[in-house]
Structure formats: C-alpha cells, structure tokens
Amino acid sequence: MVDQQQPTPGQRVERLRRGAGLSREQLAGLAGLGATTIKFIENGRRSLTLNTAQKIAPHLGVHDLGDLFGPAVTLSLDGRPSHPAVDDVRKALTAWHITIAGEPESPDYLRGAVDSAWQTWHTSRHQRTEAGVILPGLLDATQRAARLHTGQDRRTSLTLLAQAYHLAQAYLAWHGDRELCWLTVDRGMTAALDADDPLAIAQASWYAAHLLRAVGRGDEALARLGEARALIEPQVADDGPEWAEMLADLHLCAALTRARSGDQGAWSDWDAARRLVERALPDGYVGLRTRVSRPLVDVYAVMCAVDLGDPDEARRRAHALDPQSIPSTERRGRHLVELARAADLEGAREATLHLLTRAEATSPETVRYSPAAQDMAGRLAREAPASIRGEAADLARRIAVPEP
Template identity: 80%
Template sequence: MTAEQPTTPGQRVERLRRAAGLSRERLAGLSSLSPTTVKFIENGRRGLTLRAAQQLAPHLGVRDLGELFGPTVALSLDVRPSHPAVDDVRRALTAWHIKIDGDPESPAYLGGAIDAAWQTWHTSRHQRTEAGLVLPGLLDSTQRAARLHEGDDRRTSLALLAQAYHLAQAYLAWHGDREMVWLTVDRGLSAALDSDDPLAIAQSIWYAAHLLRSVGRADEAVERLREARGLVEPRVADGGPEWAEMLADLHLCSALTRARSGDQGAWSDWDAARRVVERALPEGYVGRRTRVSRPLVDVYAVMCAVDLGDPDEAQRRAHALDPASIPSTERRGRHFVELARSADLEGAREATLHLLARAEATSPETVRYSPPARDIAARLAREAPAAIRAEAVELSRRIGASEL
C-alpha cells in the first residue's frame, strides 16, 4: 500500500473553490485576479504566492493560510527582500522639519537633479542601489524648496517634489515597507495638487494607480486613470509632446490594470496608447521619466498578453520587438522577466531559465527584487529537469530566491 500523495496548494484552491460553489471566473472576480491566473494556480502552472493566497482566502472560507499551503510549507511574514538603503530613504521620508531656513535650491537646479536621477534609474544595471544613494538628498532638497519658495517657484518646486516622491515609490515598490509606499503615493499626489499643475496631477494619479492595482483595487485605479485622462486630453493638440506622452502613459497603465483583472478590454486601452504615440509624438521620442516610446508600447503589449494568460499572443507580440530598442535597462530587464513568465505558462523550463538569466545579465537588481522573477526562480530550483537543475539552483541562489 502506497502512502497518499500530498495535495498541492493549487489542488487545495480548486477543492475549496468547488466546495464553495464558485466558478473560476467568479472566484477570480471576487479576488481581483484574472481567471487565467486562478486556472494556472489550480493546475500547477503558476505558484501560489502569499499575495494571491491572501486575495483568495476570504472567498474560499479560509482563515488560516496553512489550509492552502499545507503543513509542510513554511511562510515568512517578511517575504520581500530589503535593499540596504531602505532605512536611509525611510528616514528622509519621515524627517518632519518643523523649522526650515536658509536658501533653497532653484527650481531649475532641482529639475536637472530630478532628470539626472531618472536617467540613472533607466540606464544603470543597479538602478536601486544608485537611486538609494541620491534619494535622501533629493527628498530633502525638494522638500526645502517647496517650503521656502513662493509664487510660481513654489508651484514648480511642488511639482518637482511630487517627482521625488514618485522616484521613491519606484525604489520602494519591491522591497520597502508597504506603509512607506503608501506614504510616497499620498505625498506625491498632495504635492501635485498643491502645485495646480495638471500634468503633475495626472502623473501622480498614474503612480497611485499602480499601487491601487497591486492591492486589488483595480476598478478604482481604472476610474482614477480615466479622470486623469480628462485633465490631459484637451491639452494634447496645442501642448508640447509631454502632454501626449502623459496621455499614452495613462492608457498603458489602464491597459495593464485591466489585463491583470482578466479584462480583454485591456487591448482597447493599449491600442489608444499606440495611436497617441504614433500620431502625436515625434519619431524616436522617449519620455524622460517613464520612457514612453514606440518600443515601450510594444513592451506593454507583451505584458498584457502574459497577464491575460495568452503565451502565444505574448510570443507573437515579442517576436518583432528587439530588446535592445527598449530605452531603459530596467524596463529591458523587466521585459525579459515577462518573456520568462510567458515561457513558464507554457511549461518550457529551459526557455524560462534562459530568459531569467538574460534578465539578470541585463539588470541584476530588477531580477533580485522582482516578485515574479523570484517566484519562478525558486520553483525552477525545485522542479527543473536534472539537465538544468544545477544552473537553476545557482540562479536562485544569486538572486536570493533559494529560501522561498
């Protein structure tokens, strides 16, 4: 008589879903996951992450996540790796200066500093380490300028302060305290609103939408993005290219948000972004801060296809996209991670490992701090065929995923 095989987390999800009388589509809608994600969790083609388990549990009647993961799985409450500079950035965000004096930096100087910081973010292979070095000083300088300047200089300084908070959000998103990320979003939006700059306000909503989506509030994110487009769209025809850039970015964010909710309407937002970039932006245009460009639109197409659970479409979209054309090292690394996710959905272990290795070679910190990349690497280390297992284990070790 053989011992009964232990059930997997995915099998437990499926059993509890059926017991609750829920279809995959209904459970996905309640949990703010896509139906494809639920399907792949159940059949083992995607690992059950702690975040997904937390979203599923209330609708499966689960109060102890051990019911999903099983008694042999150890879970850490701190599942995200931390970056060495997080403490310095946290101190800069929570240093409430009651009294500020002296001469503030000029808005022109601060604008140059902000642009240089974003340029470093997009060109360095170790963008989080580089950002962690400059963020504390950048936050202090922009906070001082917003307090000490008056009139138009103050409004400009407030818009730049919002940008400093956006960079802090990008830095903290994958390895900072969730409360600190919320703080950057709230302060960034507050500074933008005080600046009375519609472009700054729209960009702050773009950043807020990313956080809303990540905590399961996709409907709110899509609605806020729609409101932001209302601020921007009337100014596209007569404004500079930054207005068209922002409009395209808002559509791209909405497309990704809808895709991660399993909404095929994501493609209508993606197509709207494509039309804006092709018709309203000069050939070869690249946005300074979020790198809006024709190649980035194609990157988002791959991301949407992966999140909609369509690896064939993801590969078709990626076929004509030269990764070298992506105008950001960080985004190029993330693109390889998305291609690895697509290969993972198809069960192509060798291709998945190859693409993760390319992502790491492009931007080691993007892979080290990316939750999907770490999850895939950890599973490969456990489950890859013997021919590539040693390589998978070594990659998992290098990016710190071996403990997952």
C-alpha cells in the same frame, strides 16, 4: 522532508473551489481576478501568493490560510529581499523639518537634479543601488525648496518634489515597507495638487493607480486614471508632446490594470496608447521620466498578453521587438522577465531559465527584487529537470531567493 502525499496549494484551491460549487470563472469574478489566474494556480503554473490567497479565501469558506497553503508551507513576513538603502530612504521620508532656514536650491538646479536621477534609474544596471544613494539628498533638497520658495518658484519646486516622491515609490515598490509606498503616493499627490499642475497631477494619479492595482483595488485604479485622462486630454492637441506622452502612459497603465484582472478590454486601452504615440509623438521620441516611446508600447503589449494568460500572443507581440530598442535598462530587464513568465506559462523550463539569466545579465537588481522572477527562479531550483537544476539553483542563490 516534504511529504509527497501532501496536496499542493493549487490542488487545495481546486478542491475547495469544487466543494463550494464554483467554476473558475465564478471564483475569479468574486475575487476580482482573471479566470486564467485561477487556472494556472490550480495546475501549478503560477504560485499561490499571499495576496491572491487573501482574495479567494472568503469565497472558498476558508478562515485559516493554512487550509490553502498546507502545513508544509511556511509563510514568512521577512522572506522578501530588502535593499540595504531602504533605511536611509525611510529616514529621508520621515524627517520632518519643523524649522528650516538658508537659501533653497533654484528650480533650475533641482530640475537638473531630478532629471539626472531619473536618467540614472533608466540607464544604470544597478538602478536601485544608485537611486538609494541619490534619494535621501534629493528628497531633502526638494522638500526644502518647496518650503522656502514662494510664487511660481514654489509651484515648480512642488512639481519637482512630486517627481522625487515618484522615484522613491519606484525604488521602494519591490523591497520597501508597504506603508512607505503609500506614504510616497500620498506625498506625491499632495505636492502635485499644491502645485496645481495638471501634468504633475496626472502623473501622481499614474503612480497611485499602480499601487492601488497592486493591493487588489483595480476598479479604484481605473477610476483615478479616468479622472487624470479627463484632466489633460483637452490640452493634448494644442500643447507640447509631454501632454500626449502622459495621456498615452495613462492608457498603458489602464491596459495593464485591466489585463491583471483578466479583462480583454485591456487591448482597447493599449490600442488607444499606440495610436496616440504614433499620431502625436515625433519619431524617436522617448519620455525622459516615463520612457513612453514606440518600443515601450510594444513592451506593454507583451505584459498584457502574459497577464491575460496568453503566451502565444505574448510571443507574437515580442517577435519583432528587439530588447535593445527598449530605452531603459530597467524596463529591458523587466521585459525579459515577462518573456520568462510567458515561457513559464507554457511549462518551458529551459526557456524560462535562459530568459531569467538574460534578464539578470541586463539588470541584476531588476531580477533580484522582482517578485515574479523570484517565484520562477525558486520553482526552477526545486522542480527543473536535473540537466538544468544546478544552473537554476545557482541563479536562485545569486538573486537571494529565500530558502523554502
């Protein structure tokens, strides 16, 4: 049994911060985090993750992470749920065809296959399981086409190969090896650059930025996004809506990146995306792969407010957004997880559980593999009032939250 006298990780962070003579704002600035993040870790509203601990440890004079987590906490490298198809996707990513022969699939066929795979990702309740079935064959077919075609057909095949790598990254993001995620980013960018396709390069930059942000390299992510915007912005006025769609998505990614670091400048990027969608995209427009649309812009507003530590603003932004209007089952599930995070920030445990349960009903695999959902469900199972603790424990079991 855990010794109730042991300080929590948040209490340890606060004690070490004060001992180092740092304010929350100073520690956040040194570590590249938001001051609200430090506040919520210290008061127990947010768990101390290994990634965050690694960022703050040097500034607290900590050389052993046990000083932050304490002897009662076990750090497992295998605690994150993994999807059963990861091995098959890994084999497809690391199967190098030294010799290759036969007739490649046509670019038109491959475009249909890639578009169908993305449609499945956005409409299936079990998108990760279905993507795990699709990806090995899709990667093989697009790799072969990029090798065997010549001229414009090869360029088109390379663009579609980049899209296949992007889908692999989306699949692997929450339950794959970090090295595999980097592999998909590098391969996707290489294919896009070889295709010499500005839209493909911009989208590859978008995916690279998400991974850079996830590993604490937010400044690099913003730099890559800025380069991508400069590449396509001159063509937005004269070319089709997919250019405006991509530019809006780059602004949304920058907004979220800034919000994750506590930068209120996130709202400037978000507003640029909003104005672009309203001005340059037809009513009812939904990006096939990105799902950029008016509802998605509102989804990002909620995400930014949550990451900036402002649950009141998140609730205000979500008030008029009907989750059923979000044109992606996967994004709808993530939106409900974000609303649960907002409730969690306010300590509203019943609301947090209710929203997580709704998210699971919408997209079970989104909740099962979401680190934020796992964290909230685990804390509810341990700490929720007795009136809902049994229900919280059932949810934690259903989504395979690791035992403490």
